[in-house]
Amino acid sequence: MKSTQEVLQSFETTMERYMAELNELDMNELLQKENEEEWSIGQMYVHLIQSALFMQLRNIERCLANDEQTVHADTEKTELGSQIFELGQFPPIRVKLPASPQYIPQPPESKQQLFEGLQQVLEQMRSKAAVLDEVTIGRKVLHPSMGALNAQEWFELIAMHYRHHFLQLDRLKLNLGL
Numbered sequence: 001m002k003s004t005q006e007v008l009q010s011f012e013t014t015m016e017r018y019m020a021e022l023n024e025l026d027m028n029e030l031l032q033k034e035n036e037e038e039w040s041i042g043q044m045y046v047h048l049i050q051s052a053l054f055m056q057l058r059n060i061e062r063c064l065a066n067d068e069q070t071v072h073a074d075t076e077k078t079e080l081g082s083q084i085f086e087l088g089q090f091p092p093i094r095v096k097l098p099a100s101p102q103y104i105p106q107p108p109e110s111k112q113q114l115f116e117g118l119q120q121v122l123e124q125m126r127s128k129a130a131v132l133d134e135v136t137i138g139r140k141v142l143h144p145s146m147g148a149l150n151a152q153e154w155f156e157l158i159a160m161h162y163r164h165h166f167l168q169l170d171r172l173k174l175n176l177g178l
Contacts, residue, residue: 002088004112008129011159015122016161018045021169022114024176030114031107034175039105041172042114046105048165049117056158057124059141063151064131070139071148081146083126090164121158128155 002010022030022045030042039047062069077085084090108114131153140148149157171177 004129004132004152004155005054007156007159008125011070011125011162012122013157014162015118018118019164021072022111022118024110027111028086029176029178030111032176034172037177038162038172039168040107041169041176042108043105044165044168044172045114045117046108048162049114050104050105051123051126051161052121052158053117056154056161057121057128059143059149060132060151061155063139063149063154064135066139070141073138073150075140075142075148077149077153078145078147080148081143084146084160085156088156089160092164092167094168125155127157 025041027042030045031040033040059069076082112128132155135151137150137152139156140150143149143157146157
């Protein structure tokens with residue numbers, strides 16, 4: 001497992017690319033979809049922001065607070081979770097989420113909304129990095145497909161998740177001729 005500072009530095013580099021890519025796109029390009037089954041680039045950004053703020057960072061807090069949603073530190077990852085963390089990345093395959101309002105992000109209202117959301121995630125990652133360096137691995141929170149993850153693993157998962165979506169960003173831009 002990488003150190004907290006290594007993960008943070010990697011994430012900051014990843015965020016630089018997301019910000020630069022966002023800066024190059026206009027609202028029409030952010031909302032453009034190849035078809036109804038695909039997300040727009042803007043929806044992908046919303047997904048990244050919301051999953052970090054409302055799932056992954058929240059689960060770091062749960063681990064640190066040892067709240068009622070945590071499980072014992074001996075609880076393990078699933079085989080998939082173990083493989084992903086051994087590789088340090090998601091496999092380079094498309095993941096299809098169920099077509100439901102719970103999983104399909106809303107289109108963004110503005111580029112500013114996306115810039116602010118990315119900045120909020122980055123600030124929280126920096127804040128968590130400072131705390132994670134000073135804590136021992138404790139309780140865990142269950143991930144739906146990866147099993148039990150501790151606070152440091154949830155932190156690393158955010159960076160892996162953002163890097164994984166570069167594949168989607170590149171594919172969407174290519175398919176839309178951007």
